[in-house]
Amino acid sequence: MKINQFILALFLLFCLTVPKAKAQDPQFTQIYASPMFLNPAFAGNHDYDCRKLPASRFKTSVAYRTQYNTDFNTLYGSVDYREKSGRLGIGGIIIRDRQGTVPLYNTQMGLIGSYKLPIINDWQVHFGLQANFNYRNVDFSQYNFPDQFSQSGLTSGTNEPLANASNRSYIDFAGGLLIFDDRFFGGVAAHHINQPNQSLFNGGTDALPMKVGIHTGYKFMFKKVKGFGRKRGPERSLTPTIHYKVQGLFQQLEAGTFFNYDPLILGAWYRGIPVLVKTPSNALNHEALCLMIATKVPTDYGLIRLGFSYDFPVSSQINAFGRTFEVTMSYQLINEKCRKRIVYKNIPCPGL
Secondary structure (H helix, E strand, C coil): CCHHHHHHHHHHHHHHHCCCCCCCCCCCCCHHHCHHHHCHHHCCCCCCCCCCCHHHHEEEEEEEEEECCCCEEEEEEEEEEECCCCCEEEEEEEEEEEECCCCEEEEEEEEEEEEEEECCCCCEEEEEEEEEEEEEEECCCCCCCHHHEECCEECCCCCCHHHHCCEEEEEEEEEEEEEECCCEEEEEEEECCCCCECCCCCCCCCECCCEEEEEEEECEECCCCCCCCCECCCCEEEEEEEEEEEECCEEEEEEEEEEEECCEEEEEEEEEEEEEEECCCCCEEEEEEEEEEEEEEEECCEEEEEEEEEEEECCHHHHCCCCEEEEEEEEECCCHHHHCECCCCCCCCCCC
């Protein structure tokens, strides 16, 4: 009998529906390879643009993250477009997230719009808004419930409410702001502003906590170039970054740096807040050391960016769950002539 599997499934559903157990969003290590997930104000922010090639204003990105021996994995895809004037950005994302061995799935589809407004000199500000449709469900197809067992053995069906009504769809909203010049960028984003009900029970209540993130960085150029230049050569830079986020009872800090030596990008950063903040279970908030390598691959058909990262656990509790790695790829249709010119003022974050 698979009673243990039923107990496990029941426990998961209880954790997901009681008011005190708040789910967290999926996360990515290479946050600037999935920028619209980080902040909707990033929509339409491209490193390259060519006025004579309208297709160059589109950029597509994909990311795949797996952690804890594949029990948790996330697939991300996006496309965004920068309007000809350079002020308006439009994007769309789709995310498929799997959690646990039961497992719990969440599918998100979002539409994003951003607008850029010049302030003074080289300073710019981006505003972004996002609307998402989410579908959340648990797959119990591989599990058996008590009412499926009789004296003669296993029956074919079940009347268990958990197995027949374990899904929820909802709409949520996000907004973000970015301010930047040719070297500095700083932003704030709020997700799940309306705190939708994500309970898998009909009539149940489980508000998804709002997530707030703050991110900033400064790009040090090895070659002295002042202002936004139209000519673009191979980049040589160092960009320290900080990213802090809070959702419900959970807080997280990522601090590190990116080294860009075109076409190679190297990154290293630490995730955790071990000194000032503990986890809800009163353990040290001490998570991982993250290392990344990425490269740009120019082709006759456009520019491809490839990235790989690995999270080395520094907490014995997290280390027990297994490995975590992430692969990313983006594509933009630009030719060699376009790659040597920058037309619009772009946010100086690491160009993954």
